[in-house]
Amino acid sequence: MSAAPAAGSGVTVREARAEELECLLAVHRAAFGSDEEAGLVRAILMDESAAPTLSLVAADGDDVLGHILFSRVRLGGDADGSILCPLAVMPEAQARGIGGALIREGLARLAASNAGDDVCAVFVYGDPAYYGRFGFTAAIPQELPPPHPIPEAHLDAWMVRAPDGGALDVAGPVRCCDALDDPAYW
Numbered sequence: 001m002s003a004a005p006a007a008g009s010g011v012t013v014r015e016a017r018a019e020e021l022e023c024l025l026a027v028h029r030a031a032f033g034s035d036e037e038a039g040l041v042r043a044i045l046m047d048e049s050a051a052p053t054l055s056l057v058a059a060d061g062d063d064v065l066g067h068i069l070f071s072r073v074r075l076g077g078d079a080d081g082s083i084l085c086p087l088a089v090m091p092e093a094q095a096r097g098i099g100g101a102l103i104r105e106g107l108a109r110l111a112a113s114n115a116g117d118d119v120c121a122v123f124v125y126g127d128p129a130y131y132g133r134f135g136f137t138a139a140i141p142q143e144l145p146p147p148h149p150i151p152e153a154h155l156d157a158w159m160v161r162a163p164d165g166g167a168l169d170v171a172g173p174v175r176c177c178d179a180l181d182d183p184a185y186w
Helices: 018-032 036-046 098-113 128-134 152-157
Strands: 011-015 054-060 063-075 079-089 119-125 158-161 174-176
Touching (some): 011 098, 018 036, 018 054, 036 079, 054 098, 063 098, 063 119, 079 098, 079 174, 098 119, 098 128, 128 158, 152 158
Parallel strands (some): 079 119
Antiparallel strands (some): 054 063, 063 079, 063 174, 119 158
16 A cells, blocks of 8 residues: 555655664654563564564655554454554654544555455554544443453543444454463553
């Protein structure tokens, strides 16, 4: 799939390149102010249980301004899904629609890559007000509990949507890749 235009002049969304790993990690360090998310990105990309992954960047020429990573989850019996984790945008590029462009392009690619047959659901653990704008809704009421217990105050932050925005037809526990299977992340 070719690069898709993103919000902002000259910004495009495209697949991340292997040689850009250090740039991706720098985006996460800058956005979150620590090495934790950067380490998580590296761990997911090296984790065979996370495959297939979808790693996209928002770039202005050679400058990487944002990054999003989707990795595999297993649902209930043998259904496959994906989890959006993490999303980062350089502080100076925030509030320009770049995060939204990355989310929309990632969802479109997941839906188009297999006509939605293989990836039946996309999950995220994040701000309901933000991710709700992209069609994510609370997953627990839909009988899709997270891999590990989460604080009651954040139950609505565990969200799901179908890649194509349609109805979900799956239930059961969610199992994420080994790199994310740490109760500390939940």
